Amino acid sequence: MHKQLCFITLFLLLLSFNNIAAAQPSPAKYALIPYPTSLTPGYGSFTVTADTKLALPKESRIFEKEAAQLQELLQIGLEKPLTQIKKATANSILLQYDNTITAAEGYSLIVAPQQVTLTAKEPAGMFRAIQTLRQLLPVSIESKQQVPAQLTLPAVQIEDQPAYSWRGMHLDVSRHFFSTDYLRKFIDLLALYKFNKLHLHLTDDQGWRIEIKKYPKLTEAGAWRTFNNQDSICIEKSKENPDFALEEKHIVQKNGKTMYGGFYTQEDMKEVIKYAAARHIEVIPEIDMPGHMMAAIKAYPFLTCDGNTGWGKDFSTPICPCNESTFEFAENVLSEIAALFPSQYIHIGADEVEKTSWAQSAACKELMQQEGLKNVNELQSYFVHRIEKFLESKGKKLIGWDEMLEGGISPTATVMYWRSWVADAPLKAARNGNQVIMTPVNTLYFDALPDKNSLYNVYHFNVVPADLNANEAKSILGAQANIWTEYIPSENRADYMYMPRMTALAEVIWTNKKSYGTYQERLKEHYKRLAALDVHYRVPDLAGFAEESVFTDKATLSIQKPLDNLVIRYTTDGSAPKSSSVTLDKPLEITQPSTIKLAAFTPEGLKGDTYKINYKKQEYATPVQAKATRKGLRSSYFIGYFKTASEMNKATANDTYTVNNVQVPEQASADKFGVQFRGYLEIPETGIYTFYLTCDDGGVLRIANRMVVDNDGLHSAIEKSGQVALSKGLQTFELDFVEGGGGYTLKLKYSKDGSEPLNVPESWLRH
Template identity: 60%
Template sequence: MRIHHYRKMLSLALILGCCTFHGAQAQESNSKFPLIPYPSSLTIGQGSFNITAKTLIVTEGHRFDNEAAQLNLLLKQYLGSPLKIAGGAAAEQSIVLKYDATITAPEAYRLSVTSKSVVLSAKEPAGAFRGIETLRQLLPADEHVQSPLKTVTLPAVAIADQPAYAWRGMHLDVSRHFFSIDYLKKFIDLLALYKFNKLHLHLTDDQGWRIEIKKYPKLTEEGAWRTFNNQDSAVMKKSADNPDFVIDPKHIIQKDGKTLYGGFYTQQQMKGVVAYALARHIDIIPEIDMPGHMMAAINSYPFLTANGENKWGKLFTTPICPCKETTFEFAQNVFTEIMEIFPGKYIHIGGDEVDRSSWEQAQSCKELMAKNNIKTTAELQSYFINRMEKFFNSKGRKLIGWDEILEDGISSTAVVMYWRSWVPNAPVKAAKNGNQVVMSPGNPLYFDNEPDRNSLYEVYHFNPIPPKLTAAEAKGIIGAQANTWTERIPSENRADYMIFPRMTALAEVLWSNKDRYEDYLKRLKLQFPRLDALQVSYRLQDVSGLVERNVFTDETVLNPVKPLPDLSFRYTTDGSLPELSSTALNGPLKISKNMSVRLAAFTPKGRRSDIYDLQYTQQDMAAPVNTFVSSPGLSCNYYPGEFKNAKSITGEPKAVFTVDSVIVPKKADAPSFCLKYQGYLDIPADGIYSFYLNCDDGGILKIAGREVVDNDGPHGPFEKSGQVALRKGLQPLNLDFIEGGGGYTLKLKYSVNGSQPMEIPSSWLKH
């Protein structure tokens, strides 16, 4: 959230050379090949191809010179020196980059690896490069060997491949917290590895202006720096338990007796980043957010607002004024310099979360609205966006905006980026209007939302095509991207943790567009050594079977299963952080008294997983109530309005619904609201029952009068769990849930005596 902020498969004939292939395995995913995303078609060959210092890279003409150079850079890391690049016809014991006019898709390629040669065929340089990244994943995981290798081996394989979606993007907010040039290049390398082709850089916002604009030097002289704000304070507090929340000291300076945080990219630096990305066939999409989110600019240039003021309103800051020619002069001057830095087709203008109240009072706006027959300030915002789009188009560029630009009219030529999950009709409206649409809904594609055990599954099973579109309209959905807003991400390690491995799941959705989830998880494990070698601080896989609040009647056992075989468990019982020096958990730990355990998994190199805070409480079995009920379902009380947390719900409900499952009813349609579910669970047998409450924003679950899960908000979609000891029969259930605006996630699952989580049967629900 900003404020808390089918296609045809490739049907090309494979060049198989003299290699024998196992046809039965041609279309099935084979997890022995650690490829993410998985190719459209892969056929296993016999034998392998050995790359040595004598191997030639052969190109036909100069079409693929850049790609040959990129391949050589990769192989040099293994062999210690570059290979010779030669022009001419294919030869044995060589790697051939071959032009093939029969390959029609811009990023499609064919790859044939036999014992005699490697032939990579493509029509476009982008296709050749995507094939090189497949070769990269077939090579040994450690790309930076300490001593040069004499031989590097590629397995024999035939691949025909192309992407399902044209737009495969990732977004990074460098305004809230700043990231170095080196990190941007590292990120670009990782985007290339997983076949992404768009990097959306959020360069400006209220908290910082990050790109040099020579006509307005104060944008970076002043706007790139700030004293520590409430977001900084929040991460500083978290840094006590996690060093990834330490604010990077490289971006802290002392000036005029003040401690300032920030930084910016010079135009020359950013041109270097753009060239680095283009060599890897990745377009950088710059975002200069306006008319809202402009506090960093208005601080230095107050003439931009309607009344000269610059402050926070109820939710958002004062925007720039679309009713003064000086505003358009400023915007056009800024974007002219942006276009000189970023040569790509797309420019992002933001256009979201605008507090238009200052426009309502401004005389200049009243006059312009009367002159142009503009009735509302929403139409006034459309006037600004449409005028800027015409300017972009005059320069040969295409405007992108967040889906708010749809309000009160937008041309069909703008690209709409959909993010507001609570406005499900927005991408449908845009597609029907003829706009191209990039899907980036907050759930599950806001990677600043805290990951949990469900995150990978949710991303992997995201469908970019809204269900209400016809096949013709669906062609307007050109792809998707995940957004990483950095209010709570102050370091590069934390950014890695939030993005990886979720980014790999999205890569497979957008390139492969085929459900191979279980196989993907196997291939993901084979990717971890490569991410280790590339020094990516990814989030370790979840330890399955753990519950935060555990209960037992006599005793219980803590016996977690390692998600990876080389991990080790360490734990503490005194509240301290688990470290490598903490007590090892090498077998079952019996627990027969009330206690708290802090558990973590560690890699051999000492990197720590999430910390699992486990509470154990001895509890008697709750007796059922002697109440006669005959009505199925739960009672659901609906309270429109804003609530800070589930504990603050007061007043009389506006409506009462009956629901047959724990979901947000469609009738609960206010921007923010709370729901109180009441009734009984008809428990079928005595046991220790675990409940898993996933919500956005907050929720508290009580069963048999006992608090089982406290997942109170506000926060993004996140699951917490707890247990309760129940006897067979009717057990009272109370669930309080708040929706702060934008999420609408509410899921409740259960397990009993250690079983896998499952949906609560509707037959259990009574009221």
């Protein structure tokens, strides 16, 4: 930079940031997500007008593409591109190269009243800086409507760099298909929130979505299906929620049948990859093998050990790792994938493999003996090792799900950790020398239904497991969230499921500093931007009520709104609220048993979740008399698969334990089980108590022989609440909990008279 320009810039900075220590960042003024590594607020603002210049010095020519993107962004507001110059002047935006920046994707941004300076070493860093600038600009630049003739930026100084190199989102396009237009929309949102990886799950049992020229049947047949059981469930749900309807653009008539599906030609995918690359996002393909291959096997039955297709005990029949024809097929497919995707990675899944057909295959028994393999887990590792060597010959790195660890893997493979119930998997991978990407099901599976705790849980996710030491922690590349689409059949439903959870993850993996309170305030501003971008985000939760509410004389329904601009509408006739339903704009007095349904509506027309509140009139439950009670609860442990809590009543308990709090006994080690808790609550004072039961999978709570919370069935961790009127003293307590496999969550909290929910005290528990 010229000395004169350096002096001018320094002077402007001193002018802008005079007495900077007195200024405090405003969540609304600097509503940035993810929040920068360092932000120093300034005084005043910079106004972009038609006279503002875009400065791109000779040494900054590596940023030409990013400069064009900034031009396009600003042109929306100004209706014509900024004049580009080579030397910065007053009223200019300078894109500056700085080879002293060491952090990958690092940048700095200075907004002063006379000049804006974006500084980076890499084009990716400059692009991230532009996204920060974009978030500082008015929301109107996104809507392209009613855009002002000038754009104002608040004065600020930012130094920024990512905490992790892998900041990803995953999208399953196999279970339900998504258009290339939607992929571009998804990529735009990834860019806005500084993600740098898009993991596309392109193949599975339900559909093969990428053209392979050597095997045309993969898409001619494998990309299409008649409606399956998941489609049927979605169609049924669409009767109440249109977002569950299968999109008509993916439904065709073929050979007299109604078929669902679609696929990307290689030219389609080249365009998507190019679009993502311009936004410095790497697209990682997943071709799942050796399991989850039914779509391919139906097209080419020779891929199995016995020629049969269908389902085994738990999962679909896999391809056969004991026939050379299988490897020929896999290598031909992966050759086209390697040529198509510039990414250094190819994901092969290698998860949930039904190995029964392998164990019964004479060819597999012969191969296992020949290779000295002791079991079918090692046979899977044999397959993975061969595929990894092949990918290495193509200059690619292999990624697979953490099941790969079971039979042993090479230290050069990258492990994607998802099975949260296998807590030591990241540690085993790190000690084996593998790099690890964190994507645990209990927090980062965004196909799990969100509730009021979802944002909190994602935001407080620790990327590096606590049991890793400093050296082992270096193996953690970062994290991503996964969107599996068995029950996400539409673009609107996909938006709802990942947004705004994606913004919480963005901050975790970029900033890695917890500031949940300010994040929540900043997020309020982002809802406006998301609406302008036509994102059908999940409207934040309403509060101030329990789904099952009780009163002794009368009650008052007073809704707590998370956003001031929401309109609450309700019905009392059992129908779902509509935009024309009665507005609930003041507290509603309840004097009779009734059912109220309510929902929030945004100014843009989005409808939030429908809440059903059942009001019951109750007398205070009379306490029971019990002699010589002891601390804790009795918990009966049942090993087995129970779809509902009531199914335990037909079974015999395997053991019974005493627990001091509401938690699954530590002796419960089975993958599938149930627990019945029995005893009393020693209620300290008479009143109406609200209980909050979070379960994965299902739970039913009864107190004083009254149903309080019904959170039954097999589902992800969801909180439900209910009330009960209790007199002081001992009240009977029954909690049934079932776990259907894959890790569990069980939490019970309570509140009284609107207090913050607290854990049920151990001192209350008696038996």
